[in-house]
Amino acid sequence: MAEMAHENGPGGSPPGPAADTSWRQRYWKKNLRMVVVLLAIWFTVSFGFGILLIEPLNSIEILGFPLGLWFAQQGSIYTFVILILVYALWMDRIDDEFGVAERGGDGERL
Amino acid sequence: MSDIQFWTFFFIILTFAIYIFIAWRSRVKETKEFYVASQGVPTIANGAAVAADWMSAASFIGMAGLIAFLGSDGSVYLMGWTGGYVLLALLLAPYLRKWGKFTVPEFVGDRYAESVRIVAAIAAIVVSFTYVVGQMSGGGIVFSRFLNLTVEWGVVLCAAVIFIYAVLGGMKGITYTQVAQYTVLIIAYLIPAFAVAYQTTGIPIPQISYGTILAELDALSLEFGLHAFTEAFAGRGSQLDVFLVTASLMLGTAGLPHVIIRFYTTKTVRGARYSAFWALLFIALLYLTAPAVGAFTKLNLLQGVQGASPDDLPDWVQTWGATGLVTVNENVDVIQTVSNNAASGADLIVNNDILVLASPEIGGLPAPIVGLMAAGGMAAAMSTAAGLLLVISSAASHDLYFRVMKKDGASERQQMLVGRIAMAVAIGAAIWAGINPPAFVAQVVAFAFGLAASTFFPILILGIFWKRANAAGATAGVLTGLVFSGSYMIYTLEVFGTSANDPIMGISPEGIGAIGAAVNFAVTIIVSLLTRPPSERVQEMVEEIRYPATRQERVPSGE
Numbered sequence: 001m002a003e004m005a006h007e008n009g010p011g012g013s014p015p016g017p018a019a020d021t022s023w024r025q026r027y028w029k030k031n032l033r034m035v036v037v038l039l040a041i042w043f044t045v046s047f048g049f050g051i052l053l054i055e056p057l058n059s060i061e062i063l064g065f066p067l068g069l070w071f072a073q074q075g076s077i078y079t080f081v082i083l084i085l086v087y088a089l090w091m092d093r094i095d096d097e098f099g100v101a102e103r104g105g106d107g108e109r110l
Numbered sequence: 111m112s113d114i115q116f117w118t119f120f121f122i123i124l125t126f127a128i129y130i131f132i133a134w135r136s137r138v139k140e141t142k143e144f145y146v147a148s149q150g151v152p153t154i155a156n157g158a159a160v161a162a163d164w165m166s167a168a169s170f171i172g173m174a175g176l177i178a179f180l181g182s183d184g185s186v187y188l189m190g191w192t193g194g195y196v197l198l199a200l201l202l203a204p205y206l207r208k209w210g211k212f213t214v215p216e217f218v219g220d221r222y223a224e225s226v227r228i229v230a231a232i233a234a235i236v237v238s239f240t241y242v243v244g245q246m247s248g249g250g251i252v253f254s255r256f257l258n259l260t261v262e263w264g265v266v267l268c269a270a271v272i273f274i275y276a277v278l279g280g281m282k283g284i285t286y287t288q289v290a291q292y293t294v295l296i297i298a299y300l301i302p303a304f305a306v307a308y309q310t311t312g313i314p315i316p317q318i319s320y321g322t323i324l325a326e327l328d329a330l331s332l333e334f335g336l337h338a339f340t341e342a343f344a345g346r347g348s349q350l351d352v353f354l355v356t357a358s359l360m361l362g363t364a365g366l367p368h369v370i371i372r373f374y375t376t377k378t379v380r381g382a383r384y385s386a387f388w389a390l391l392f393i394a395l396l397y398l399t400a401p402a403v404g405a406f407t408k409l410n411l412l413q414g415v416q417g418a419s420p421d422d423l424p425d426w427v428q429t430w431g432a433t434g435l436v437t438v439n440e441n442v443d444v445i446q447t448v449s450n451n452a453a454s455g456a457d458l459i460v461n462n463d464i465l466v467l468a469s470p471e472i473g474g475l476p477a478p479i480v481g482l483m484a485a486g487g488m489a490a491a492m493s494t495a496a497g498l499l500l501v502i503s504s505a506a507s508h509d510l511y512f513r514v515m516k517k518d519g520a521s522e523r524q525q526m527l528v529g530r531i532a533m534a535v536a537i538g539a540a541i542w543a544g545i546n547p548p549a550f551v552a553q554v555v556a557f558a559f560g561l562a563a564s565t566f567f568p569i570l571i572l573g574i575f576w577k578r579a580n581a582a583g584a585t586a587g588v589l590t591g592l593v594f595s596g597s598y599m600i601y602t603l604e605v606f607g608t609s610a611n612d613p614i615m616g617i618s619p620e621g622i623g624a625i626g627a628a629v630n631f632a633v634t635i636i637v638s639l640l641t642r643p644p645s646e647r648v649q650e651m652v653e654e655i656r657y658p659a660t661r662q663e664r665v666p667s668g669e
Contacts, residue, residue, distance in 0.1 A: 064321030072185035
């Protein structure tokens with residue numbers, strides 16, 4: 001909660017025009033940083049493990065699957081699903097932190 | 111009537127009745143309902159609808175067969191057609207939903223210029239139409255095999271049902287019908303897969319148990335003159351090509367108008383994010399199973415013909431032989447080679463497209479499962495066709511007719527009428543093209559992705575993330591991307607009567623989209639920097655789509 005109050009503006013002063021643009025930049029920066037992290041994982045698992053490193057990884061075998069093949073046909077897809085879920089959950093938190101979540105009149109999430 | 115025919119009729123009639131009932135319940139009166147289902151579709155339902163829309167006849171019928179013969183390199187389709195959703199979810203869907211318009215060309219028109227909108231609308235129509243034709247002939251194959259109808263009547267019947275629910279219900283009818291179709295197709299896909307996995311390995315989870323048969327499958331494949339299933343880059347030739355094809359399919363997925371449009375139907379920006387998650391989860395259920403189905407069916411197929419003479423082959427060879435999709439060389443003593451390539455001269459030639467539909471028969475499963483499979487294939491073809499027809503209708507009426515030919519505005523009733531007429535015309539054209547498919551349709555469908563990647567994707571991304579991108583840049587970028595990728599495809603393929611040349615550096619025409627996208631990005635950026643920045647108003651619009659809602663001064667403190 002302390003963090004939320006902090007994001008409302010420096011020292012709790014009423015947000016003027018200057019404060020207004022600063023929250024926008026911070027929100028966008030946070031968003032972009034997260035997207036970059038998630039896309040780095042996206043690239044590593046699919047293009048990295050599933051294509052560029054598939055041959056060395058194939059020398060490791062788990063449950064009959066050569067590991068590179070497993071990443072290319074199974075592991076990358078599991079990762080994609082998790083990445084989108086993490087993105088959606090994380091954005092909910094950032095939206096709340098900055099007070100830009102979509103809410104109805106009673107403050108309930110839409 | 112055979113058992114299989116009875117069960118096929120049973121499931122197809124049952125599912126068609128459900129679709130039409132749903133459409134009647136959700137018929138619409140307004141354009142907002144017709145194009146974006148009033149932006150009132152619940153998140154999970156929208157996810158299921160996206161999944162049904164996405165998984166076409168090609169995914170359902172074709173993909174596992176393709177992977178069976180491609181082996182390890184089948185991953186280009188698995189990763190390519192799922193990885194794009196990560197890009198869509200993180201980079202496009204929430205922002206386009208916040209923009210809050212009806213169509214993809216409309217976004218492009220608002221963000222850049224009216225001229226770009228017209229180009230985008232025409233591109234959306236061309237891409238969607240070639241795609242629809244593939245669905246129609248996919249539906250035709252199912253009918254001709256299981257119901258002994260001619261392909262022509264199959265296509266007409268399939269189109270008639272789509273016509274009823276799409277014209278009546280618009281996006282709303284289509285969305286709820288697609289939820290039902292997703293349910294049908296995933297059940298139809300998973301039950302035989304689980305049964306075959308259990309039969310072969312004793313573990314009924316195909317995604318896990320197909321690992322245990324890979325060593326045996328590799329040995330058998332080599333014995334019949336095929337490459338080993340687990341060998342990387344044997345199916346497609348080179349690592350570079352696998353990389354580029356995967357990238358092209360991913361970028362194309364994120365740029366295809368009929369997928370993007372589905373994120374306009376959610377209630378909120380947050381809904382668009384979670385819809386993307388549900389959509390990919392639902393899609394992953396089938397895509398994770400497909401390589402297992404491919405591996406099991408190939409193993410059963412090869413074991414079934416091992417050491418057999420042409421007169422002594424399993425029954426399914428006979429039944430599918432009638433469709434011309436399986437051919438046997440009668441002049442050999444024992445089947446020694448198997449291939450999916452008609453030109454290979456192998457003793458037994460099996461078309462990729464029949465592996466899934468024939469998998470219950472190849473695995474010796476009972477007739478109701480075969481019937482369910484047919485209903486699933488129909489659901490996959492029809493759900494995708496309906497979604498595409500809506501894109502064609504909205505691009506033709508909303509983006510072209512009312513912008514170019516009839517600018518002075520129109521009443522709600524007129525707009526609805528034109529939307530419905532556009533859809534009816536599109537269905538008529540699709541029937542005609544489904545019955546007389548142009549020779550190059552199969553190829554064009556695959557290359558729709560390359561073109562979407564090299565045209566739409568870059569200007570959508572730049573339009574959202576870079577305020578400086580302007581109309582001149584976007585126009586130049588789209589045209590260069592289109593010409594670059596298009597000419598490489600024409601250069602390497604036999605289309606429009608041109609002769610095929612060898613690909614440059616082993617880059618197949620499916621993989622050129624990734625390079626086309628890079629070219630488009632570069633051109634859009636350079637031309638934008640050399641010309642005037644977009645207006646203040648446009649820049650402010652780009653700023654606004656970054657925030658889901660207006661900032662509340664007091665953050666609710668979670669009491």
